[in-house]
Amino acid sequence: MSRSRSRIDLVAWGVGLGLPVLLLMGVFSTLPYMSVTGDWPMGIGPVEVSEYQRWFDRRGVAADTAARPELFQLNGPLNFTDSKWHPSSFTAKGVADSVRVRRMRTVEGGLVIRFNKDRLFRGQHEIALMPATTASIQAKYEEILATELGLFVPEISFVELAAPGMQGLYLKEERIDAGFLEKHRLADGTLFTQGFAEGRPDNTFAAFDLDTLAAPIIAAKQLRAMDGSADPSSLIDRDAAAALLLMVAIVDRNDLLLDDGLYAYRWTTGRVLPLYRARRASAVEVDHRGMAESIFHMLLRDHSFIHLLKSKRERLNEEAWRLKERFAAMDQAWLPVLAQGNSLEAARAQADRIKQGMLDRLAAFDPSHLLPTAP
Numbered sequence: 001m002s003r004s005r006s007r008i009d010l011v012a013w014g015v016g017l018g019l020p021v022l023l024l025m026g027v028f029s030t031l032p033y034m035s036v037t038g039d040w041p042m043g044i045g046p047v048e049v050s051e052y053q054r055w056f057d058r059r060g061v062a063a064d065t066a067a068r069p070e071l072f073q074l075n076g077p078l079n080f081t082d083s084k085w086h087p088s089s090f091t092a093k094g095v096a097d098s099v100r101v102r103r104m105r106t107v108e109g110g111l112v113i114r115f116n117k118d119r120l121f122r123g124q125h126e127i128a129l130m131p132a133t134t135a136s137i138q139a140k141y142e143e144i145l146a147t148e149l150g151l152f153v154p155e156i157s158f159v160e161l162a163a164p165g166m167q168g169l170y171l172k173e174e175r176i177d178a179g180f181l182e183k184h185r186l187a188d189g190t191l192f193t194q195g196f197a198e199g200r201p202d203n204t205f206a207a208f209d210l211d212t213l214a215a216p217i218i219a220a221k222q223l224r225a226m227d228g229s230a231d232p233s234s235l236i237d238r239d240a241a242a243a244l245l246l247m248v249a250i251v252d253r254n255d256l257l258l259d260d261g262l263y264a265y266r267w268t269t270g271r272v273l274p275l276y277r278a279r280r281a282s283a284v285e286v287d288h289r290g291m292a293e294s295i296f297h298m299l300l301r302d303h304s305f306i307h308l309l310k311s312k313r314e315r316l317n318e319e320a321w322r323l324k325e326r327f328a329a330m331d332q333a334w335l336p337v338l339a340q341g342n343s344l345e346a347a348r349a350q351a352d353r354i355k356q357g358m359l360d361r362l363a364a365f366d367p368s369h370l371l372p373t374a375p
Contacts, residue, residue: 066336067158072129072170074101074113074163085114095121104128107280109166112175123183124155126175130280132158134338134347136171138354139278140330142251144323145358148316149243151276152184158337169340176262176275189264189273190214196294197258204292207260214265218272225298232298236272241299242308244274245370246316250361253279258291296370306367313365320359327355 076088078101085100090113097119104110110130115121130136139156146153154174161170174180181189190212195203206218224230248256262275299305316323331351339347 067333069158069160069169069337071160071162072172074161074166076101078111078164078166090115092121104130111166120179123179124174125177125179128173128175129159129161129170130173132169132171132338134335134350135354137330137334137338137351139171139173140334141327141355141358142247142276142278144326144330145250146243146247146276148319148323149246149312151240151243151247151274152186153276153278154180156278158334169337173278176277181264186264186266186273188268189266191262191264192218193260193262195258195260196292196296198290198292201292203260204294206263206265214267218265222295225295226293232295232302234270236295236299237269237274238299238305238308240274241296242305242312244276245296245309246312246365247276249365249370250358251279252357252361254291257294257296300367300370309367313362317362320362323359324355
């Protein structure tokens, strides 16, 4: 009799322990993430809720449609702390080669890998690797938007990095260099950076890595456009400029204009072509006083350019359904990977906020609000 009672007590104990667990699994596996992050009793805060979500949300963290990140291996020592180039060896699917590696100056934990010019990595001379989080899905959305608008944008993907002291999921970004231009049939282009920050007059001039006759040509054209003696369209590709300004508005990227934006001067057309690179979320934000007078201001005073901007925005807005489909495909492929074993529902909620912010800014687009000091 005592043995039977012990068994009953054991079952009751198991049921008593299991019921709260089942209840928590039911709550966190059915309610949307956003609905469980409000006020909770007994002083439970967002941190605790996030942990509960991690343990008790049994909605899948993987799917058949999820991508499988490629494995990259770096075998040389990476314990250096400077930003100089250091030798290493690199291995990926079908690739094994010596490379040079340096730390990124703008992203904590980021690396740049440089391949030999006569042995490019899938057509790429350099790639950047940055630690990936759920928020990194935004880089894929930006790649989609920029491509839709006709801008040249680096290829983005996610990889698993295995290296001494640096294991985990990383965002891989193709570096914009001469090889990038050649790949996109822009071999006539010369790369430079330029910003228009009011507090940084040094970056308002085109900065080239190498000496080139393009620098004085661009400076002269800028001056003529600024003083009204030349049409701004003689300096910059209008279509690409409109696309870039739309990206500035939709993705909330004034840094593309204030800081050192990427451009290519095309010798065949005599015009500057704006290029696009996705936001680097962990980059240090630079506080600027405002935007100095620039070629973009000149364009925004042109009624035909405003019409071009609005027509591009209208076309993109009309095709928002297609953008949503492409965003959803990226979510299916990469969110289970970026969640990294945590709640997939939480990852989806974060991704939805990012997407909705972009679509809201697209719907509310107004050219007069594009630049801080635009008239």
